[in-house]
Amino acid sequence: MARTDFVDDFLKGFTCVIITGASSGIGRVILSRLGKSGTAAAVFNLSRTAPEGVPNSLKFSHLTCDLAQPHEIEKVVGELRKLMPREGRILLVNNSGFGAYGEFPAPDLAHTLRMVDVNMRAVVHLTGLLWPDLKARGGQVATVASLAAYQPTPLMTTYAATKAFALHWSIALDAESRPYGVRCVAICPGPVSTNFSKAAGFTGSTGIGGQTAEACVDEALHAMAKAQPQVITGWKHKLLGWFSARLPKPWAAAIGLRVIRRLRLDRYVKKA
Numbered sequence: 001m002a003r004t005d006f007v008d009d010f011l012k013g014f015t016c017v018i019i020t021g022a023s024s025g026i027g028r029v030i031l032s033r034l035g036k037s038g039t040a041a042a043v044f045n046l047s048r049t050a051p052e053g054v055p056n057s058l059k060f061s062h063l064t065c066d067l068a069q070p071h072e073i074e075k076v077v078g079e080l081r082k083l084m085p086r087e088g089r090i091l092l093v094n095n096s097g098f099g100a101y102g103e104f105p106a107p108d109l110a111h112t113l114r115m116v117d118v119n120m121r122a123v124v125h126l127t128g129l130l131w132p133d134l135k136a137r138g139g140q141v142a143t144v145a146s147l148a149a150y151q152p153t154p155l156m157t158t159y160a161a162t163k164a165f166a167l168h169w170s171i172a173l174d175a176e177s178r179p180y181g182v183r184c185v186a187i188c189p190g191p192v193s194t195n196f197s198k199a200a201g202f203t204g205s206t207g208i209g210g211q212t213a214e215a216c217v218d219e220a221l222h223a224m225a226k227a228q229p230q231v232i233t234g235w236k237h238k239l240l241g242w243f244s245a246r247l248p249k250p251w252a253a254a255i256g257l258r259v260i261r262r263l264r265l266d267r268y269v270k271k272a
């Protein structure tokens with residue numbers, strides 16, 4: 001079967017798709033790919049701003065939610081429960097997230113704690129609230145982690161650690177949830193050209209080559225259709241992940257620090 005048909009069939013297998021952070025970048029491309037798939041699912045986006053240019057073919061609803069706020073997650077799941085179809089498989093894509101660059105706790109502790117909340121706490125909270133539905137109806141939970149999840153990464157210390165959490169959490173949950181017909185997939189992109197670097201405090205592109213969001217999503221959806229527990233997108237990133245995961249962790253951190261310093265990323269950091 002052709003790759004596109006394989007992914008289309010996978011996406012058509014759900015009656016309800018819930019995605020976080022489809023207002024930008026990787027999430028927005030997933031939304032547009034859903035639009036091309038011919039799915040009849042009800043599609044819900046959870047983020048602070050509504051996505052633009054949502055494909056007309058989708059039965060789409062945007063539910064405003066700041067995932068750093070636990071009470072907003074509780075509220076939005078209440079709204080979801082009223083709107084979502086009662087039967088059929090559910091696809092949850094935990095995609096929202098952001099990073100930061102600089103010596104801990106740059107740019108400041110409040111920002112770092114919000115990152116912990118969005119990248120980790122919200123993923124567990126949202127998945128946990130929807131877990132009874134997922135177990136009863138079957139489906140998939142795809143969580144966007146990162147290549148940074150495979151090694152301790154100085155100067156992106158907290159971000160990389162949040163993604164290591166997401167990777168391990170998702171893979172372990174997959175082992176637990178298979179008997180219920182629920183599969184979990186950890187998506188680990190390397191650098192991807194999105195608004196990520198701006199949100200991480202850079203003035204624009206850092207010049208680090210990477211994938212387009214379209215190429216990243218194409219690989220991610222293929223891995224989701226195959227229910228792979230983890231996927232690193234991009235062959236160079238796959239190699240990097242393979243090597244860095246095998247180094248003793250303190251070595252990986254020391255080498256990482258030298259490499260990142262050599263990139264002189266400070267040149268691109270927005271001045272306060």
Ligand SMILES: NC(=O)c1ccc[n+]([C@@H]2O[C@H](COP(=O)([O-])OP(=O)(O)OC[C@H]3O[C@@H](n4cnc5c(N)ncnc54)[C@H](OP(=O)(O)O)[C@@H]3O)[C@@H](O)[C@H]2O)c1
Pocket residue numbers: 020021022023024025026027046047048049050065066067068095096097098099118144145146147188189190191192193194195196197199210
């Ligand atoms: N781009 C990369 O190089 C790269 C590499 C590895 C992993 N990733 C991961 O990929 C995922 C998507 O990032 P991206 O590259 O597509 O970046 P992006 O273009 O900046 O998109 C980030 C998305 O996260 C949402 N978000 C951020 N804070 C939120 C909050 N408090 N509540 C709800 N939603 C929030 C944003 O929506 P609103 O602003 O509308 O709320 C936005 O839709 C993230 O988890 C990121 O860590 C990215």
